[in-house]
Amino acid sequence: MSTQPSSLPTLASQDLLPESKFTILVASDIHLGYAEKDVLRGDDTYTTFEEVLQIARAKDVDFVLLGGDLFHENKPSSKAMTRCVELLRKYCLGSKDIPINVVSDQEVNFNHSYFPVVNYEDENLKICLPVFSIHGNHDDPVGKEPLCSLDTLSAMGLVNFFGKYVNIEKIDVQPLLLEKEENKIALYGLGAVPEERLHRLFLQERVDFIPPEGNSERWFKIFVVHQNRVAHGTKYLPEKFLGNLPDLVVWGHEHESFTEMTFNEENQFYVYQPGSTVATSLCPGESAPKHVGLVHIYYDAENDTNSFLMEPIPLKTTRRLICEDINIDNLLSNRGDRDDDELNQVIFEFIADKIQDVINMAAVEHSGDPREPKEPLIRIRAEYSTDYHHLNPGLFGHRFIGKVANPKDLVMFKCKRNRSNSKDSESFDRGELDELMEFSVASRCNIDDVIYEYFANTDERNKLTLLSEKIMVEAIKEIVEKEQTTDRLAQAVDFFRIKIHDMVTNESAIYSENKEEIEKAIKDAKDKYMRDEARVLKELKHLFTQASQSNGDQDMTIDDNMSDDDFSTGPTVGKSPPTSSQVSTSRARGRGRGRGAGRGRGRNATQSTQGTLDSLISVKRR
Amino acid sequence: MSTQPSSLPTLASQDLLPESKFTILVASDIHLGYAEKDVLRGDDTYTTFEEVLQIARAKDVDFVLLGGDLFHENKPSSKAMTRCVELLRKYCLGSKDIPINVVSDQEVNFNHSYFPVVNYEDENLKICLPVFSIHGNHDDPVGKEPLCSLDTLSAMGLVNFFGKYVNIEKIDVQPLLLEKEENKIALYGLGAVPEERLHRLFLQERVDFIPPEGNSERWFKIFVVHQNRVAHGTKYLPEKFLGNLPDLVVWGHEHESFTEMTFNEENQFYVYQPGSTVATSLCPGESAPKHVGLVHIYYDAENDTNSFLMEPIPLKTTRRLICEDINIDNLLSNRGDRDDDELNQVIFEFIADKIQDVINMAAVEHSGDPREPKEPLIRIRAEYSTDYHHLNPGLFGHRFIGKVANPKDLVMFKCKRNRSNSKDSESFDRGELDELMEFSVASRCNIDDVIYEYFANTDERNKLTLLSEKIMVEAIKEIVEKEQTTDRLAQAVDFFRIKIHDMVTNESAIYSENKEEIEKAIKDAKDKYMRDEARVLKELKHLFTQASQSNGDQDMTIDDNMSDDDFSTGPTVGKSPPTSSQVSTSRARGRGRGRGAGRGRGRNATQSTQGTLDSLISVKRR
Structure with missing residues (x-):
């Protein structure tokens, strides 16, 4: 069986084997409800979801395959849920015989479901367009009996929700086995798993793709996944982890929309990244035109081979x-x-x-x-x-x-800033921080954006109370005693903010862009960090000592006294055990968002300490 | 046409006109998701909803009629929504010809819906058990384009959501006209409206029941409503407002479950109050056994009359x-x-x-x-x-x-307390407050419970900071100067709490039991009230002055200096313009929950003022 580029048929040859050809519309990251309170943008996601469904109907596909994040919020608003249901009912219900047989054990495939059966087999529903979806990190199941909006859609019979793992320590990915005439597809799905956990599970060989029984080679294998694809630390899923089982990997979560698949030579599979259907970050990666992909899968009985091609379809409503x-x-x-x-x-x-x-x-x-x-x-x-x-x-x-x-x-x-000023590779450089923040993973951008906005929109007074009042007083003393500029204070705030930011992003519990959740996590991390006031004071003094010893005006060296091995929840960066200084520096440089903290104007700064701070910081402000 | 008691057929005569008889299962206030995080009670509401649907199927009813509050929360959890959908799909989908024709203009009846058609007329859904529902105060539509969970269920085609008013200043209640053979029902519904608004709209004659065209008398008229039935102030719907149009009023919202209908002589209609299917308050009214009602509606063609009876069916799972x-x-x-x-x-x-x-x-x-x-x-x-x-x-x-x-x-x-001590009818009496709090309206109880719990569960320190620190210091001074006992402090806290409680309950914006919403409202009201510190101080001094002049140990007279006409959002009590003293006294007595505020132990009371308070209050504590 071959899925080599050489064997890809051209679009013109599409009707060679029309009866058995699978036609699948692949889309991902529709983010229903994103910016729904925005006067102009409120309906964007619904409009484009409708376009996706219209394309699916116009192309008369066998089914729609979604790569997660159908919803932007884990708990969508009534509006998002209602609009979604309206569109699904409008386009997915109708008279049509679905020529696809599910031959795997549906009790296994849909074991989380009250109705463990593909929707078009329910005789009480007339389904003309089946939708299969995994969940993303935005619409992942939560709660004691983990449930999400896709469970609700699945309970209604509007979506076939699959790839929901129930055991978080050992994941067996069971395929949905679909037959159309003699053409056979094994559809594997894995809903979003916190990046580091999945990374660890793969390293521990605790993720198994269960091959179809019998001649496993006979099946064209698609794997749908919703993880970071771009490398950063252990917070992504390396393609090589997937072995050589899949023929095609549909990669959700990454918002950049590609019109071509990539071929992984080593593992011999294709990756198709449809990208999101809506830009949720103002990142260059999101500015590329948005597409969905029409995947045609052929079976050549004579040679017992499959071949496929992906036809990108530009979205006209995004x-x-x-x-x-x-x-x-x-x-x-x-x-x-x-x-x-x-x-x-x-x-x-x-x-x-x-x-x-x-x-x-x-x-x-x-x-x-x-x-x-x-x-x-x-x-x-x-x-x-x-x-x-x-x-x-x-x-x-x-x-x-x-x-x-x-x-x-x-x-x-x-x-x-001009990098040449920076002699020390471990230096604290805001420009560089900015640079590093701009990796292309839009979802990553999003969480960072929320955290960033939290600080940006919090008024100056709150931002500074990131440090407790006592720490602030000490910081001011240090500045006065060591004849530092107030820039140092802003840098110190930045330093601690990055620490806290890091604690937040490294907490596996935070894996959504839910603003309240993130704000709570920030608060918790801050409380946790600031609890050990003595330690923070020590770090602070160290910061100023280092700074006053340093020649460079823009750098603030962080040595191993700054290691944060107390925070055991954090991951290491890279695979070899890093030294403490590597860890903390990498973190500070790799994940923080080093915007100056000295902008904006504090309101209600009535306390005397605050008054002092305000006047100090105004030196730096325009 | 007659619906007099004398014309009610007996159950034995049910099969006289079987073809045209309507059989309707009436239930209300199912409150799906109530206490869903409770280990023992978490599934109670789902179990009983399933029982209701099972009864409907077993009795082969024409449809289920729900009186609102299907969900306990305006934004139900994924679990509540998913469980609800599972049960509706399980029991409402199936092969059956529904012998009821909708002859009214469905575009009008369901004008808020994307699919303005009764679900069993959608050829893509096989419905064997139609459910009609209005919304309650718990699951009412919110947002700019007001939507609620019933809209989602309606979009799915699982529930026929009606009685959703779109204009809040003029309500035209349009009937769903249902025919079964020659039997004709006009089904009027009105989802929950904030009590005072609806009261006002009725007084302004801005609520119209649109009669069926032609011979209006030919239709058996049911009106489903979800409001307070028990009188208190203007926060209820007087039966007389409904005129003489309906033959039967199905009254939701009130949780006490009655096995018999009441007949309103003046307006010549019956009222059936099914009550809730789950106790959401530990009130005596909720302890009566729960029922649903099977309503049989007959048409006697010979005499051109309708008759009906209500057969209560006890719930076995509550x-x-x-x-x-x-x-x-x-x-x-x-x-x-x-x-x-x-x-x-x-x-x-x-x-x-x-x-x-x-x-x-x-x-x-x-x-x-x-x-x-x-x-x-x-x-x-x-x-x-x-x-x-x-x-x-x-x-x-x-x-x-x-x-x-x-x-x-x-x-x-x-x-x-012994009432005879109280000479002054305007006195401040905690026992009486308790008494007045225990009116039978369960929903009322609920909101009060939440407010009460807010204060009960808040630790002592927070409870006392209801008064600002400055006010507290003044209160302590007063106590010391006027040689009062610390009981006075607790009473003062109570007094202010009732004021704030009142502001909260009188705000029409608060009309749900959403805890966060109520807590926010409490905080806002507190902030608003305490903003005018001078005024509060004056009230406080007055309280102590009155108290020291008073002989009765238990009473604290509140005179017209205590009027709260600054708070224009509050309603008046009764219909004639009350004097200031009447208003404030009635409020204090009618709605506050006068539990002592001096219990519990303050934590983290590190401030000196707080320390003083703690030691003072401990006099009263065991």
Whole structure:
């Protein structure tokens, strides 16, 4: 049996074996309910889900295969759930004989379900479009008897929910065996597992793909998974872990939409990453046009071989996202005799012009489909490398209300420091932090965004009370005694914030973007960390000592006194046991989001300590 | 056309006109998901909902009619939603021709729905048991486009959700017109409306029941409603508001289950109150055996008359609730030379014996159905009228774990002061408050319970910080200066708590038992009230002045300086404009829950003010 590129038929040959050909519409990460309270974007996800179902009906596919995150929230709103049900009922119910037999033991495949049977076999429902789905990290089962919205849809008979593991210490992935004429598909699915747990389970050989009985080679094997694909630490699923069982891996969770499959030479399988159908982060990876994939699977009885191809179908309703990087160093270095206000006015107009260009470009690129929203999502990243206390990004919104979908966060300023200043590879560099934050995994971006927003939107006073008042007082003392600038304080806050951020992201319990959950986790981590005040004080003093010994103005070395081996929940980075300093530095650089903490204006800062802080920090503010 | 009692057929005559007879199973307030995290009670609501559906199938009814509150929470858990869907799919789907024609305009009846058609008319669904439901106050639509779980069930085609009003200032109640042979039913429904709003709308003649076209008299008219039935203020729906249009009113929301209908002579209609299928409060009203009602509606073509009867069907799976009142005054007055510990031991054993008696009684009363849980709910109310700082009710739980379903709140102590001490009709009397709190409206009880529990479970320190620290310090000064006992402090806290409680319950925005929502409302009300510190201080001083002038030890007169006309959101009590003093007194007496605030032990009371408070309050504690 071969699934080599050479054996892929062309689209033109599609009707060679029409009777037995499986046609599957593959989509993922539909995120129903994302931004549903946004006036402009509220209905985006529903519109595109409808488009996906319409494509499936128009192409008369055998079934739809979803790679998880059908919902954006683990507990979707009544609106998200109701809209989803309406669309499924509208497009999936109807008169049609589904020519696919399930020949595996459905009691095993759907053992979590009250109705352990594929929906189109229920004689009380007329199903014309079966949907099979695993769950993602957004809509994963929770609770004592873990249940999620897909369980509800499955109970209704609207979705065939599979790949739900019940044992978290040993996962047997059982295939759904589907036959259409003589064509045989083994459909393996594994709903989202916390990354590090799955990584560990694979390393411990506790994940088994159960082969079909009899001649296992006879089956075309598809594996649907919802994990990080891009490497970072142990928080991803290396393709090599999957061995050589699958012929095709459908990779959900990653939001970047690819029109071509990749071939894993070593393991001899293809990977198809459909990407999300909606941009949930303003990342470049999300700005590529969104697609779904029509997968055609053929069986050639004469040679007893399968072949398949994936036909990407562009989505016409997805709201366009355009990300552009610009550099404002020229404007900064050629400021002439402009005062700060004049300089900012020049920069403002420069960026605003760029935004207008992008708006014009988006209009040209519009699909023409009336369902595609007119207002694009735009993200301008304005980089600078010299000292500059930048404009409030919110200012740009006013000019573009009604023209863009995200007036509030059109612009992001990014300080890109010159790396050559940094002699020490373990140095604490905000620019680098920013860089590292921008890996392409959109879902990762999302959680970070929530955490980032938590700090960004919290007013200055709350942000600073990340450190307890006592620690703050000590920090100020240190600054005064060691004649440090107040920048040090911001850096110290950043340092502790990254520590806490790290504790949060390393807690396996946090595996969703549920804002309340994350905020609670942040609070818990903060409380846990700050409980040992003596230790924090020691770390703080060490930070300042290191800083005052250091020559570089931008660096703050963190040595092994800063190791966080107390926090046993955290993973190690890389596979060989790292030294403490490696661990903490890697973390600080690899995962924190080093935005300056000294911006914004504290409100209600009535306490005297706070008053002092405010005046100190205003040195750094514009 | 007649629906007089005299024309009611007997059960024996049921098969006189079998072809055209409507048989409807009426149930209400199923509260799916109530106490779902309780180890013992977690599945109670699902078990009984299944029983209801089984009865409907066994009796081969034409449809099930639900009076609202199918779900306990506005946003049910995945478990509650999934279990509900499983049961509906299991019992409502199947092969059967439904012999009922909907002859009204379904686009009007279901105008809120994406599929504005009764579920059994959808050819893609095989429905053997249609369910019609209005929404209750627990599962009411929320959001900008108001949606609730019933909308989701309706989108699936599992429930026919009707009576959803879209205009909150003018309600036209449109009937579903159902025909079975020559028998004609007009089914009117109105989902829960905030009590005061509906009361006002009726007074303003802004609620219209649209009569069926043509000969309106030809239709048997059922009206399903979900409001308070018992009078208190304007927070209920007077039966007389309904005019003489309906023949039968199905009254949801009230949890007490009645086996007989009542006849409203003035308006010439029957009222059937099925009650809830589960006890959600430990109120005597909830302890009556639970029933659903089988309503048979006949049409006599010869005389062109309808007649009907209601056959109550006891539920066999509902967990038993037994409430008992006992009086411990004898034990208190005959304490002999027992010290406090010995006295409490005697009281403990006396009450524990009573609990054991009730457990034995519950065993005898068990339905014998294996699905009825063995462990009953028990509430012993121990009354006393003399000074007694009672036992912690939690103590009783330890002895009865595994024998009762609610070990934590088996016992409630109740101080029943002698009313004759109170000369002033406007006096502040805790016993009376308790009395007034115990009106039979279970839902009312529930909200109060949540508010009560909020204060009961909050530790002492939080409870006292209901008053700001400054107010507390002033209160202590007053006590010291005016040589008051610390009881006064507790009374002052009570006074303010009732004020705040009142603000909360009078806010029409709070109309559910969602704990978080209520807690937030309490916090908001507290903040709002305490904002005007000068005013609160004035009220406080006045309280103490009144108290020191008063002879009665138990009374604290509240005069018109205490009026709360600043709080314009509150309703008036009664119909004629009350004086300020009437308003505030009535409120204080009518709605507060006057439990003493001086119990429990403050934790983390590190502040000096708090330390003082703790030592003062300990005078009152055992």
